[in-house]
Amino acid sequence: MLQQVAPSxxxxxxxxxxxxxxxxxxxxxxxxxxxxxxxxxxxLFNFGGxxxxxxxxxxxxxxxxxxxxxxxxxxxxxxxDLLGVHFQPGMAYPFIGEALSSLAGEALTPxxxxxxxxxxxxxxxxxxxxxxxxxxxxxEGYLLERLRRHEAPEVPALVASLGxxxxxxxxxxxxxxxxxxxFGQRRLEQLxxxxxxxxxxxxxxxxxxxxxxxxxxxxxAAASLTDxxxxxxxxxxxxxxxxxxxxTGFTPGGYLDHVRRRxx
Numbered sequence: 417m418l419q420q421v422a423p424s425x426x427x428x429x430x431x432x433x434x435x436x437x438x439x440x441x442x443x444x445x446x447x448x449x450x451x452x453x454x455x456x457x458x459x460l461f462n463f464g465g466x467x468x469x470x471x472x473x474x475x476x477x478x479x480x481x482x483x484x485x486x487x488x489x490x491x492x493x494x495x496x497d498l499l500g501v502h503f504q505p506g507m508a509y510p511f512i513g514e515a516l517s518s519l520a521g522e523a524l525t526p527x528x529x530x531x532x533x534x535x536x537x538x539x540x541x542x543x544x545x546x547x548x549x550x551x552x553x554x555x556e557g558y559l560l561e562r563l564r565r566h567e568a569p570e571v572p573a574l575v576a577s578l579g580x581x582x583x584x585x586x587x588x589x590x591x592x593x594x595x596x597x598x599f600g601q602r603r604l605e606q607l608x609x610x611x612x613x614x615x616x617x618x619x620x621x622x623x624x625x626x627x628x629x630x631x632x633x634x635x636x637a638a639a640s641l642t643d644x645x646x647x648x649x650x651x652x653x654x655x656x657x658x659x660x661x662x663x664t665g666f667t668p669g670g671y672l673d674h675v676r677r678r679x680x
Contacts, residue, residue, distance in 0.1 A: 421552050427559055430507040432456060439464070439496030445490045453484035454626060454662065455505035455612055455619045457512075457519060465495030470522065478527040478535040483613035485622075487664045489667050491625030493505050493529030495652045499542060499551055501559070506578050506611045506617070511562045512569050533562075540609045573597050577616065586623030587649035590616050619679065624648050625663040628656070632668065 419439045421496040423492040440447065458481040467474040468491035481500075490496075513532065521523050527535035538558055542551050580593050593616070604653045608616050614630060621641035632639050642653065645668075660668050 419548065421548070424556055427556065427563070430504055430510070430563070431559065432502045432504050434555055435500050435502065437492075437498045439493045446661065449492050449665075451484070451490055451491045452626065452629065453486065453489040453622050454524055455483060455502050455614060455622055456481050457481055457489075457508050457516060457613065458500050458502040459535065460524065461499040461535075461542055463499065463543060464497030466492075467496075467498075468522060469524070473581075474524060476526050479524035479649070480519055480527070480533075480535075480541045481524055482520060485520070485614070486501055486522060488522065488661070489665075499553055506574055506608075509611050510566050510568045511559060513566055513600075515610045517609040518613075518673055520613035533597065546552060550581070554678060570610065571607060573599070573604075575613055577604060577607075578612075581616070581623055582612075583621050584623075585627035586620035588620075590620070621659055622663060624650075625660055628668065629664070629671065632672050633679070636675070636679075639672055643670065644668065 417436075419436045419490075421434040422428070423434065430443070460479045460481055462477050467476075467616070470489055483505075510531075510641075512519070512530075527533070527539070541554055545551050545554060548599055577593060577597065580596070581588070590601065592603070594604060597604060604616055607621065608614060612619055612621070625648075628644055631644045632641075635644070641656075645651075645653055645656035650655070650659070657667055658664065660671070664671060666674060
């Protein structure tokens with residue numbers, strides 16, 4: 417069971433959503449949930465058993481889930497009980513307080529590596545507050561306090577660059593984006609590594625693949641993968657297959673089969 421809760425108005429520029437995920441009832445076979453990358457990062461609080469992510473058992477109470485380059489696979493069973501915050505791409509820095517490039521990758525960063533965030537103390541408070549509205553109120557209070565103490569100056573060019581790429585679903589050359597900025601590509605790369613944790617090119621690839629996934633889901637059984645590739649800005653089928661598999665672990669055809677099984 418997955419529940420999502422929208423943030424307050426003040427946190428909306430920074431936070432995509434809060435979410436709670438709980439596993440299936442005992443006796444049902446374990447499933448797998450796909451956690452697709454979107455350029456954002458999150459915080460995870462565990463109130464159940466050990467997590468199994470990408471085949472690895474993880475013991476602990478809380479982690480930072482840095483910007484992912486590939487789809488992660490989370491095992492879902494009766495012991496799963498997670499609460500999370502998912503930040504907007506490029507907007508976690510005021511809360512984390514360090515370059516996002518240091519957290520990027522596929523592995524979760526345990527809370528004891530980020531002691532200044534006091535995540536273990538927050539986990540204890542959340543654990544003592546079992547109802548979801550109460551937990552969300554605690555998370556909101558924690559994030560608002562960190563924003564008040566650590567708010568970084570807004571970087572308008574970064575916000576504009578993220579919007580430019582998002583509106584185009586990752587299509588368009590980075591060199592074209594740079595012509596609209598008051599600085600060169602090197603500075604853009606530095607901003608993205610610091611605030612997003614990914615290069616502009618890698619972030620654009622995530623957006624293109626995410627758009628491709630949505631087109632496949634919308635098309636269902638009638639989806640034409642050739643048309644999907646063209647709509648996502650790929651003029652070379654092999655390039656489309658390479659990017660799609662590098663991010664999701666599926667070929668486009670394999671993902672279409674997954675969608676058919678999952679959604680009918």
